[in-house]
Amino acid sequence: MMEPILEVKNLRKNYKDFSLKDVSFKLDRGYIMGFIGQNGAGKSTTIKLIMNLLKRDGGEIKIFGKDNIKHEIEVKNKIGFVYDECYFYEELTVLEMKEIIASFYKEWDDDLFNKYIKEFDIPPKKKIKDLSKGMKMKFSLSIALSHNADLLIMDEPTSGLDPVVRSEILDILSDTIQDENKSVFFSTHITSDLDKIADYIVLIDNGEIILSSAKDEILDNYGLVKGSKKLLDEEMKKKFIGIKVNNFGFEGLVNDKKQMKRIFGDKVLIEKPTLEDVMLYHTRRDFNV
């Protein structure tokens, strides 16, 4: 059995008003993992710790089986990293910026880069500040994909992009894992991007991992239950992850829809949830049971 491509164990980081509490998860080679949670839940902090852009207060991070700090340079050569904000020099052109970045990587592949910018229609002589938001993201991706990285780590790559560009980006991600040695780890709060292509889902809330599982397991076992308020008593409510009650009935999320079917039969409607439902019912305090 090959070691995980990314392993985070009991990761801790303390701030005055927020802390990451023993965050743990791992990702094997050949898969796409989506890292979800609301803004401020700890997604970016976790990613920055993985990239060693912040100092951790405890725990372990192993990339390709190696400590991410001790082997930082070696490890980073094999990571393609995409931030949500633009970290390029705005005054340079696409090609000038590329030259600077390429010099940092051992295995820079110019042909591959040229192929991507052609495919994405990125004008090579345009200044970075004149690129649209979607273009900048595609430029970041082109860079991340052009140095033979085995692990793509992306912080909110699809936020603020239109559906067409988002779907193009998702296509590239599925392309990436056609090579079963490569993996993609990306954070997002646009969960519909993950409903389709993600293999694994990690949900973080208030600095804690509250769900980490294969996406199929979640979507096939969880159920969105809808019915009359009369059916709910205190005992029954405990079986729900979260419930939303309105004047005409209730809607709630359960993690075992078969059990609900046995209990209620045809008295309730049970639907397949989306990841958005799963995230909302897990994290909205006012839905708590």
Add this chain to the structure above:
Amino acid sequence: MNIVISNSSDEPIYEQIKRQIKNSILCGELKEGELLPSIRNLAKELMISVITTKRAYEDLEKEGYIVTRPGKGSYVAAQNKEFMREMRLKIVEEKLSEAVEAGKAIDLKLEEMEEMLRLLYE
């Protein structure tokens, strides 16, 4: 081979894939020894998770429809005629029991259903 995935169906996606590949094999559209798409390629084409296609292939292999050779890919298994006939019989049985249930739901008598079946068969 066609595979159509419904995201709103209650049937898990791996089951949908399994069922459709099985049907393609049983109706002879996929022939013995034919190479199937790789799990990664199928996942990409259908825009679904690799885990889903993997699960479908693993189940199909367990049930004897396909064989997977590491590093080479998955093929339609050599087909045992007895086995194929049995599987097809099972499909007939399933469809018939569906019909029986639908008939019972509107209080059709056995004789009435037999008559219907006879007409359809002829």
